[in-house]
Amino acid sequence: MVNRFAAMVLLLGPLGSASALAQDPVPVQRGRAVAESRCAACHAVRAGETTSPVAAAASFTRVAATPGMTELALQAMLQTSHRTMPNLILDADEMRDVIAYILSLAKR
Numbered sequence: 001m002v003n004r005f006a007a008m009v010l011l012l013g014p015l016g017s018a019s020a021l022a023q024d025p026v027p028v029q030r031g032r033a034v035a036e037s038r039c040a041a042c043h044a045v046r047a048g049e050t051t052s053p054v055a056a057a058a059s060f061t062r063v064a065a066t067p068g069m070t071e072l073a074l075q076a077m078l079q080t081s082h083r084t085m086p087n088l089i090l091d092a093d094e095m096r097d098v099i100a101y102i103l104s105l106a107k108r
């Protein structure tokens with residue numbers, strides 16, 4: 001899986017792997033699992049869901065629909081201190097996958 005992804009990034013090179021990321025079903029599926037296990041206590045994580053369990057936490061569908069939302073912007077959001085998410089520690093793969101999942105919601 002990882003090798004396949006790496007090969008794809010290599011193939012696509014500088015053509016913008018951010019959109020490719022959200023279109024590859026493998027990281028998107030893994031990211032959905034990460035979202036459901038690590039984020040769903042507070043965020044509405046499913047496509048089309050708008051009401052989050054924690055009102056202050058935006059639904060992922062809304063995050064994805066934010067104009068100009070990119071992989072980089074999401075990375076910055078997840079890496080900056082998230083006052084209300086003290087235990088949110090994602091490794092690099094989980095971070096990439098959950099970002100792919102969130103971005104994929106924008107297309108539904």
Ligand code: HEC
Pocket residue numbers: 034035038039040041042043054056057058063074077078082083084085088090098
């Ligand atoms: C304990 C509750 C909680 C958990 C778990 C949680 N979040 Fe959050 N998240 C929040 C709250 C509350 C906010 C808004 C306030 C803030 O930024 O602290 C937020 C904000 C965000 C934002 C910024 C949204 C925006 O438009 O401002 C993103 C992106 C985000 N969370 C992603 C995630 C991801 C991805 C996960 C799982 C890996 C996750 N969160 C898990 C509570 C949570």
